[in-house]
Amino acid sequence: MSRLSPAQPVPAPVVEEPGRQRYLLGQLLRLTGRYWPQCLRLILIQACLIALSLASLGGVGLAIDLLRAQIDPSAPAVRVPFGAWTPPDSKPETVLLLLGGVIFVAALLRAVLTYANTVAANRLGQGRIVVDLRSRVYAQMQRLSFRFFDANATGSLINRVTGDTQAVRLFIDGVAMQSLQVLLAAAVYCACLIRVHAGLTFACLVFLPVLWILVTLFARWLRRDYVEGRRRVDRLVLVFEELARGIGVVKNFGLEGWAEKRFLEANAAVRDQKTRVFRKLTILHPTVSLLNQLSMAILLGYGGWLAIRGEIAIGTGLVVFAGILQQLAAQVTAVGNIADHLQQTLTGADRVYQILDAKPDVDDRPEAKALTTARGHIVFENVSFRFRPENTVLHSINLAVSAGERIAIVGPTGAGKSALLQLIPRFYDPDAGRVLLDGAGLRDWKLEDVRRQVGLVFQESFLFSASIAANIAFGDPAAGRDAIERAAKLASAHEFIETLPQGYDTLLQENGSNLSGGQRQRLALARAVLLDPAILILDDPTAAVDAETEQEILDSMDGAMQDRTTFLVTHRLSAVRRARRIVVLNGGRIEAMGTHAELAAAAGYYRDAMLAEQQGSLAA
């Protein structure tokens, strides 16, 4: 069944630092406190369950003693627990029937309570805690700045919402509640045992601490092997994926032997690590089982001696003792799990709280003003920016762009072109200087309003798995079909959408893979102009397409750029000519600025690049 449970906890690196551990524990306890009424109810149910299982165990013991007294007059008199009920002089058959009835009812109640417990635990854990946590982490993640996404792999981010939130939930039911339950059960069971016979209790329980230490130590000993095993499986998948994606290269150069060796090595590494784990694992389980048998042997030997001497009864003494010992052994295993769960929980909580505690770098100032319609006048004032402290991407950029102007930005890879544009919708804030929109600093406007004024098309535009209409209406899910079609026409996307069998309702596959590159970019353009933004940013929209498709996209841009301040980054100089002014960015600085004719006349990057594109072939 575990196969189907969504979160398969994978042993992950342990949170070592004590300060962080303490902080996380505090957060987790506070979280548990928030759900205390539900937790209390669960504990109460558990208490009832323990009482019931004792009742039915006692019933069996009592029945045995009663029968023994009936058939063997020399046997000791029946001792009734709690003195609540003394056997009347009724027929033993009636008493047996009564006892059977008690066990039957206890069983029924147990079943009902177990059901109630499962349902309540699920309501609390999956229904409330996980839903709340997942929603909170997701909502917070959506607001985090790009730096965060740059630094984390997609898989790890997904896991924070899926797996790690489950790990945090595990603290409430797998650590906090479980501990309480184990304590409660141990206390009640021990009390019952001691009532029967203190010395025997001690003798039988002497192995429990050993068992507990053993289980905990083993968990720690195996942990590293599990992590290593996981790592080797990941590596096997990685090696395979690389070879499978490169199968063309393998086949073409006849590298089958090499590929086989590479794969088999990774494959054998997995097997060897697993075998190592098995060797350890198969010491633990028989040992635990043997210790339980040892307790049983002590009970039989010492308890048997006591029974022979008449100090304890066979039914309410020995048989009940054996039953309770079994229950206690189960609790010990639970203790081992608690220690393991705590580690898992801390690792998960570490990653969940990293997100919940993160403050978005880019956020609204309290006094930010609303902006309904912008004109699109943009000024960069001494703007400097870096992604990482050691690596400045933009150096004191000064640039003024009037409303409705078309600006092209060119320059070699890594010149800072994309960085410059990402400052306009405030995906990042500059480290020095400021960017102004319509005369006021970007940070003086409400963030959401600024972003609504900017339409964006990226190198490779991400489309969502949804209908074409829903993708175009991404910025305004309430937009009607008219508005969607208008935007599509503006981006010359309407024609090809109409030719699709389901038109605007065509479902896009993952990242729009059922469309061509040019079609995807035109949809992105339609999506960008739907809200009629004052500013349009086109970040190398033709980078990933061939020459012919490039033309297609460039043609469609003309309509979209009408009456908007447009920033166009491109490597293709043929596209640059659509702009009035060209900015050459090199090494994070503006190297030159002017019209095509001006720049082509002067020495510099622009002319070199132009020559390379037009006549680069002459160099050969």
Added chain:
Amino acid sequence: MREPGSKHSRPSVAGIVDRDTLRGIRHTRGDEDEREQAPLSFRLILRLFGFTRPYRRKMAGLVLTVVARAMQLPLLAWGAGAIITGPIARGDLDALRWWVGGFLLFALFTEFTFRYRVKWALEIGEAVIHDLRAALFRRWLTLNMDYFNTRPVGRLISRLTGDAENVRVGVQNVLFVSLVQGGQMLGCAVLMAIEDFRLFLVVLGIAPVVWLLNRIFRRRLGQAYRNQSESFSRITATMAESVSGIRVTQSFSREQVNAGLFRALVEDHARYNYVAARTSGIFLPLLELNGQWFTALLVVLGGNRVLASGDPMALGSMIQFFFLAGLFFSPIVVLGTMFNEALTAMAGAERVFSVLDTEPSWKDPEKPVDPGRCQGRVEFREVGFAYQPGRPVLRGLSFVTEPGQCVAVAGATGSGKTTMANLIARFYLPTEGEVLIDGVDTRLLSSAWLQRHLGIVPQHNHLFSGSILENILVVRPTASRDDVRHALHRLDCLDAIEAIPGGLDAEAGERGSRLSLGQRQLVCFARALVADPEILILDEATSAIDPITEMRTQKAMRLLLRGRTSFVIAHRLSTLRHASRILVMDAGRLVESGAPIDLLEQGGAFAALWARAGLEQPAR
């Protein structure tokens, strides 16, 4: 609360993967055959057993321990009961000492057996799966490109991980655990029947009830878990899109809308989760209830039998029943789980074996023609090709290229350029006509000969993790570091590679991710040059890099092609200009063919493309 089904009517919203979209994605990926369970098949089981043949001795030991263990567990329980009802009830201290000693020894022996039972089962399972993965990989290496082009890598990975994993569980658990548990039931049954046959019949009467309950609830649980895992995949799919599309989301200020939609999705999942929990919440207590009810019956019926005047049952037998009945009932649940796992393992085994049974769509001829030295003359004779019957991609394609010619292939996306290249490399065989190299039909050549004389540089340049040097040497392990340097020097890009920190020893990263696009391309060129094939097929990259870097790669490309018969699938006009011959394809047919200048003068399709890009006429 909203009904789970009511989402159907809602129009799709971009950013959230709903049920229909998820099905749409699965459908186009061809995931329909991925059923989770398959009926037990004797043929499959036998075949799986074949994989244990290399571990025959361990298997024999395992079977022995399995049989031993099946007998040991009931005997242990019976022993405990026998001690209580025998020496203890009789008050025989001497016998008690011997019995307990014997019990301890037997327990020790039991756990010893246990260790090897588990260890050998785990080891055999892991070894079988290791061999199965190796067999899968070896089989894949023999298959042709048509196999890989129609299957996403993710699907191959799930054969290797998920399916193989399920088979392993089947081998490790299902068979041996079932045997142990079944044996345990049988052993208990025999012991109980010996103790008291009539009471044993009561136990036997309850067993079918347990089995029936098990069947009914398994089915309901299966459905509940399927719903649960489907709603969970909606969550992960949405998460994946949210992370990949975060830039789009933030630029349209969709954070809050998305967070709300996501919460609905998470709540939906919690509901399915709840249904599953509720079902198992009824099922497990019900099962337990049966054992409890038997205890109640035991007290009443057994008690009465003990008190009966005619042929009373021994009190000891009743105590024995108390111990043995528990051991008799518990395997039923385990067997149910095992049955379920077996069905899952069957589905996995079915898919794994279907890969192992896949025959390559064609193989090398028995007696290949060896043309000796390769001249590099390529000829297409009336070649037609279709990936799917009835949908031809190439029609009546005929042309001859002379040794040393550089042929550029131009045409729109989908015109058949890549297919043509695939036919030259014999990744596919033509459906009509023939492809000849040096006058020999490629069908008659050996793979080894083709691999030696024909090279391909694909559009998506693929590197393996490892150093740059390793990536180049992989095609000719006998080459030295100096040969590689020499090759890079000949391509005039030694300086560009040595400028990378680490130079030739720099890590390429997973699929070459640590190198820039331009650098990857140069390494691929160097790899092709070291392989030194007479015929080279090159699919130009479409992704634009800045013009100056591009000039560099273009130059290296021309140096690489020099002196070979080469086919370039051209996306750059400058490449077209340098070709000795241009083939213009349209809808699978050759529409123009000739030297670039001649084609321009003809004023056909090629001339139109040229004009649209706004380029000047090349100098004569």
